[in-house]
Amino acid sequence: MAEQAIKLGGKKQSTFIDKVKEMLPEGGNLNLCLTCGACSSGCPATGLEGMDPRKFLRMAALGMDEEITSTPWSWMCSMCQRCIYVCPMKINIPQLVYFARQSWPRDKRPKGILGSCDIALRNDTCSAMGATEEDFQFVVEDVLEEYQEAQPEFAKMLAPVNKKNVTYYLNQNSREPVTEPDEMVPLWKILHLVGADWTYGTKGWAAENYCMFMADDDGWRKIVETKAKAVEDLGCKVWLNTE
Template structure:
């Protein structure tokens, strides 16, 4: 037989803790309507759903919440919050659950990508020299094999370029030929642009890992490079 929980044995320490960091999260306002759950593709995975997760938070089931692998199945897409009549910030709750895990217990793949990004400026861990070699190599091949683009220009860290690309590092690393089409479009519209080589990976696994320090470091380094070294006016997200 299932033993009934004794609510008086629970305190809501975790809820208080998260609420103090995001006072606008509105956890206490949940109407238990289930709209979040009805529209969430992660519902039922590991027997969990957003409404249940929030009930557990409000009941003070801190251990169960913090141990649930569901925090890594939810993608923090925000559909629950957008549909919620009380605008409860479940994505930020998930982020804070992730942040409550010991760093070395968080998923290895995400942690590894975050560490690589801090170390080498992109989640794939590619050294700057290899990145520059790849873009020069792909650009040379296009110039040589596609006559219409024999004057294609691709630069890295060109100071004063109007635009700088913030590109997913998987493109140059796992499918470098996918760089060409975007370059050719930029060439056709005569855009004034360059690739940055500091924190050039557009992805951000430290954010997914809920590594505040790493996330901040990546952003600060990136902003400094664009603002003080390259002096670009526009950062273009390629996705």
């Protein structure tokens, strides 16, 4: 329970929730709340920053735009959508949270997410850890060679880079090539044993997309388009994303 009663202004001054409704199919059902609280009772973020999904939605509906668009709770919702799943009216609270994130000035959004998004936008690998096309190709080839020699049963195992017209284009989270390259190998072995025809690409290989978490639509789109183009340029049929 809040320690103090929330005081409302004299007249409804909301624009935030109305703007969000305009952007969502069916208005995100944002005006259909029955105030039952099923969302909050099943939300792991309930209680953080004195907030919960029902309260967040009610505050938005009451026009408390400043509170809604400034609470750091927006960054503590993982957008898991359990609230939608249990909601009798299927209200899209996570999308409301997404737009609340977007209302933050870009440079005031959490530094960790901002930094990762900006680094990913710097080159065509989309790596949030800044790994370049050359870095990635070198690590993959180096690790592969090591394993082909050390484990002769896998002497013919491949980890192709930029192989054209194969079935699967495989993404890789930056964490492995950058910090724990041996962790890439078990997946290569599985793909080898099942005879999968696959490839990495030097462009768009990084699986992560922090611009999405940042609620940076342009950055998010640019990263998805860069990755999709990489898959298409190589003529691959299926884009396998391990994230």
